Amino acid sequence: MRRALISVSDKRGIVPFAQGLIDLGWEIISTGGTHAALRQAGVPATPVEAVTGFPEILDGRVKTLHPAVHAALLARRSVPEHMEALRAHKIKPIDLLAVNLYPFRETVAKPHVSFDDAIENIDIGGPSMLRSAAKNHESVIVVVDPQDYPYVLTMLRNDELDQACRRALAAKVFSHTADYDGAIARYLTPAEEGLPGRIQFSFERLMELRYGENPGQRAALYVDEEPRGLRDLRQRQGKELSFNNILDLDSAMWTVSLWPTRPACAIIKHNTPCGVAVAPTAVEAFQKALTCDPQSAFGGVVAFNTVVDRTTAEALTEMFLEVVAAPSFHDEALRALSLKKNLRAVELPVGRGPAGLDFKRVRGGLLVQDRFVPDLSDAEWQVVTRRRPLEAEWTDLRFAWCAVAAVKSNAVLLARDEKTIGIGAGQMSRVDSSFLAVHKARQQGHDPRGSVLASDAFFPFPDGVDEAAEAGVTAIIQPGGSVRDAEVIAAADRHGLAMVVTGKRQFRH
Numbered sequence: 185m186r187r188a189l190i191s192v193s194d195k196r197g198i199v200p201f202a203q204g205l206i207d208l209g210w211e212i213i214s215t216g217g218t219h220a221a222l223r224q225a226g227v228p229a230t231p232v233e234a235v236t237g238f239p240e241i242l243d244g245r246v247k248t249l250h251p252a253v254h255a256a257l258l259a260r261r262s263v264p265e266h267m268e269a270l271r272a273h274k275i276k277p278i279d280l281l282a283v284n285l286y287p288f289r290e291t292v293a294k295p296h297v298s299f300d301d302a303i304e305n306i307d308i309g310g311p312s313m314l315r316s317a318a319k320n321h322e323s324v325i326v327v328v329d330p331q332d333y334p335y336v337l338t339m340l341r342n343d344e345l346d347q348a349c350r351r352a353l354a355a356k357v358f359s360h361t362a363d364y365d366g367a368i369a370r371y372l373t374p375a376e377e378g379l380p381g382r383i384q385f386s387f388e389r390l391m392e393l394r395y396g397e398n399p400g401q402r403a404a405l406y407v408d409e410e411p412r413g414l415r416d417l418r419q420r421q422g423k424e425l426s427f428n429n430i431l432d433l434d435s436a437m438w439t440v441s442l443w444p445t446r447p448a449c450a451i452i453k454h455n456t457p458c459g460v461a462v463a464p465t466a467v468e469a470f471q472k473a474l475t476c477d478p479q480s481a482f483g484g485v486v487a488f489n490t491v492v493d494r495t496t497a498e499a500l501t502e503m504f505l506e507v508v509a510a511p512s513f514h515d516e517a518l519r520a521l522s523l524k525k526n527l528r529a530v531e532l533p534v535g536r537g538p539a540g541l542d543f544k545r546v547r548g549g550l551l552v553q554d555r556f557v558p559d560l561s562d563a564e565w566q567v568v569t570r571r572r573p574l575e576a577e578w579t580d581l582r583f584a585w586c587a588v589a590a591v592k593s594n595a596v597l598l599a600r601d602e603k604t605i606g607i608g609a610g611q612m613s614r615v616d617s618s619f620l621a622v623h624k625a626r627q628q629g630h631d632p633r634g635s636v637l638a639s640d641a642f643f644p645f646p647d648g649v650d651e652a653a654e655a656g657v658t659a660i661i662q663p664g665g666s667v668r669d670a671e672v673i674a675a676a677d678r679h680g681l682a683m684v685v686t687g688k689r690q691f692r693h
Contacts, residue, residue, distance in 0.1 A: 186211070188211070189281050255270060331359075336353075422507075423650075432454070435590065441534045459478075462602050476607065476630075497514075560586055573684065600630075639661070
C-alpha cells in the first residue's frame with residue numbers, strides 16, 4: 185500500500201484530497217491539527233507519532249524531525265542499498281508528501297505582532313520534509329500548493345504522473361521555500377543597519393501579457409504582497425491590459441495619490457502626465473486636467489483618487505482613452521463606460537505604497553534606493569525674493585509642487601487655478617523644459633501670463649527664470665541648492681517674480 189504524509193497549516197481542500205487518495209488505495213499519515221481535521225471529517229489517518237514511535241515535544245517544535253519520516257522520504261527506490269537500509273531499520277517508504285507551512289508572512293503582516301509570535305510561526309519540520317521529498321521527487325510526489333490537489337488526483341487516477349510532472353511539483357516546492365526563507369530573512373534584518381547586504385525577491389505572476397513594450401518581447405505582470413498595490417487590481421471591463429497600459433496605470437494612480445483629501449485627476453501618456461488637476465468633483469477635475477493638453481490626452485490613461493460616477497463616465501466616453509482607473513465605479517458609471525467596449529475600466533486602491541526600497545534593473549544587477557516619498561509639507565519653505573506670493577499664487581504653488589513630483593526630469597510645470605496648463609518633461613536642459621512648458625501652454629490656447637511655475641530640481645542658471653518671466657509667469661517654486669542660487673534669485677527679483685525655495689528635490693530619472 186502506498187503511503188502519503190499530510191501536514192498542512194492551510195487546510196483548504198485537504199479532506200477531499202485525502203479521501204481521494206484513500207479511494208485509490210493509499211494510506212494516510214498526518215500530524216496534529218491535520219490529523220484532527222481529517223478524523224473529524226471521517227477520513228481515516230494514522231498519527232505521525234505512531235510511525236516515528238516518538239511523541240510530539242517542545243510545544244510542537246519537534247514532531248516530524250525523525251529518521252522514520254526523512255529516511256522514508258529520501259530513500260531512492262532504484263538504489264538497492266537504500267531500500268535494504270529501510271528494511272533493516274523497519275522503515276516504510278512515504279510516496280507522497282502534502283505540506284504547507286506555518287503562516288509566517290501573514291503573521292508578521294498583522295499590526296502589533298510580537299517578536300515571539302513571529303518566531304513561533306517559523307516552520308522547521310515543514311520545509312525540512314518538503315526539501316527531502318522534492319530532492320527525491322523521482323520517487324516521491326510532493327505537493328505544496330492546495331490548488332494542485334485536483335491535478336495530482338486526476339494524474340494518479342489516469343496513471344499519468346510522469347517524471348516531468350514530478351519535477352514541476354518539486355520546482356514549485358523549492359520556489360516556495362525560497363520565498364518563505366526570504367520573508368524570514370527580511371523580517372530579522374535590523375532596519376538600522378541600512379541597505380541590506382543581500383536582497384531576496386518573491387513575486388508571483390498575476391497575468392501574462394500579449395507582449396512587452398514592443399511586439400516580440402515576452403511579458404507578464406508579477407506582484408508581491410505589498411498592500412494597496414497592483415495585486416489588488418480589478419479590471420471591470422474592456423480589452424486585456426498591455427505592458428505599457430500597466431506602466432501608465434501605475435504612474436497615474438501614484439500621481440492622484442498626492443492629493444489624499446481632494447478629488448484629483450491625472451491623464452498619463454507614455455508614463456508622464458499631460459494633464460493634472462484638483463477640483464470639488466471628479467468630473468470637474470477631469471475637465472480641468474483635459475484642458476492642459478487634449479491632443480496628447482488622446483489614447484491616454486486617466487486616473488482618479490475618488491469614485492467615478494455616471495456624470496464623470498459620460499464625460500470620459502466623449503474621447504478615445506485606453507484606460508480609466510479609480511478606487512471604485514458606480515454601477516451607472518460602468519454602464520456608461522460599457523458603450524466603449526474596448527475601454528479598460530480598472531479598480532485599484534489609491535496609495536503610494538509604504539516606505540521601503542525601490543529598484544531599477546541594470547545589466548547584471550540592480551540599483552537600489554529608498555522609495556521616493558514626496559515631502560509636500562510647506563513647513564520649511566522659504567520665500568527668497570523681495571516679493572512674496574499672493575494668496576492665489578500660494579494656492580497654485582502648493583498644487584504645482586505636488587504635480588511636478590509626478591513628472592520625469594528635467595521637469596518644469598506651469599499651473600493656474602489648481603490645474604496644469606503646460607508641462608515640460610524629460611529635457612536635457614532645464615531651460616529647454618521651461619521653454620517647452622510655455623510652448624505647450626500656448627499651443628493649447630493657454631495664456632501663461634499670471635501662472636506659476638514649479639521645477640523639480642534647482643535652476644543651474646538664471647536662463648530658466650528669464651524664460652518664465654518673459655512668458656508672464658509671476659511666481660516660481662523650486663528646491664534651491666544651486667551654486668548660482670544668488671544669480672537665480674537676483675533674476676527673479678529683477679523680473680518682479682516671487683520665488684519659494686522648498687529645500688527638497690523631486691528629481692525622477
